[in-house]
Amino acid sequence: MLKSKHLLGLDGISREEIYTILDTARSFREIFDRPVKRVPTLQGQTVVNLFFEPSTRTRISFELAEKRLSADIVNFTSSASSVKKGETLIDTVRNIEAMKIDMVVVRHVSPGAPHLLSRVVNANVINAGDGGHEHPTQALLDMMTIREKLGNLEDLTIALVGDISHSRVSMSNIYGLRALGVRVIVCGPSTLIPREIEELGVEIYHNIDEIIPQVDVLNILRLQLERQRRGLFPSLREYHNYFGITRERLENASKPILIMHPGPMNRGVEISSDVADSEHSVILEQVTNGVAVRMAVLYLLAGGTSEIN
């Protein structure tokens, strides 16, 4: 049972809620192996996908999740530049809501945009990424994938590597994993690690070779070149030399390390091609599980509204 009628982020989520979502997602995962990959659960409900920022994977994943639940879908895409923040966003959604919709999936460049929406509309709001803030469903699918591969999350050490500052994936992962009491390491150049992040209960490292012998999972983040200002590191080649995950580096591991990446990958920058395609890489499983996790979130939020109202 989820406490809120929205999924805005994993900040403040309880461990029970995380496990409810992950368990439900596992049941939905089974549907993908059936000849008919669809259940009628959300029949008659309308979901709007509001994407104010480019996205392939997440948008398709949400769309597939909605279709496999038999929901009706409206897609709204807009480039960030054409939509002004604040009033325009609220007006857009109010207008769409006037057409009687039940749920809104929103991605926006501005941190907090889904939170703003959740205060002005009656529909359930799901955050599909808001600026550098949170991307809760990505973190949940990461947790689902790790749990599927390595079992009990709580005994593991999980490292988030690379561009922590600009990564909403890392923020949601930190909130979610820390809610479960998992040991979380962040590792990257100091220019890409936010100040005072240790307040969130994570350990900070700047040397990748120090963490490889002690971790079970490397969640390798994309260098968010489009969000960065210049001069945070000298060059892509230097970044790769110091922080790129390569097969040689992984030879110092004490056990096989699960390799994850939220995509899209910059091959040869944060991750080398042979690691991305290695037998320990679960990058494509993450994508599959993403659909299941999003189905679980849509399902749980749709069922939860009656209790809150």
Next chain:
Amino acid sequence: MKETIKATLLTEEDIQRIITRLSHEILEKNRGTENLVLIGLRTRGAYLAERISNKIHEIENKEIPTGYLDVTFYRDDFRKRLKQPSVEISSIPFAIDDKNIVIIDDVLYTGRTVRAALDALMDYGRPARIYLVVLLDRGHRELPIRADLVGKSIPTSIGEEVRVRMKEADNEDTVLLVGIAE
């Protein structure tokens, strides 16, 4: 809400005898084990299916493919429920096309669970035919559904509940009639 136990409807021995009888009746109806497939509805129906499967194995010395189905995603009262049921994983690791499926559940009541199960099975394939076997039929059908084989029929009133307790989940085998007062 106050609950009172009104009667023990079935004891452990009763349940064992019913499982033995239903296993024989399934074999009789299907004329043996050919194309026979059992599907238990989660949660208690799955345990029953497993027990019947073991019993048939004892009788005929043949393994019967047995699967488990959670019909939560197919329920028609999803929007009306206050609490979401926790969903369990369905597992039907074999093709059901052209098979004779026996749906097994603990209690037949409104018929809505069976309706959902029929819809779910159609998404897995096209079975040759489907039978319905239940441990208990308590009446009050809301849909035109009947069981092919029934362990025991018990008239009940709407204000009552039938509690099936099975060793796999509840540490005992018994079926109780419970009265519920507001």
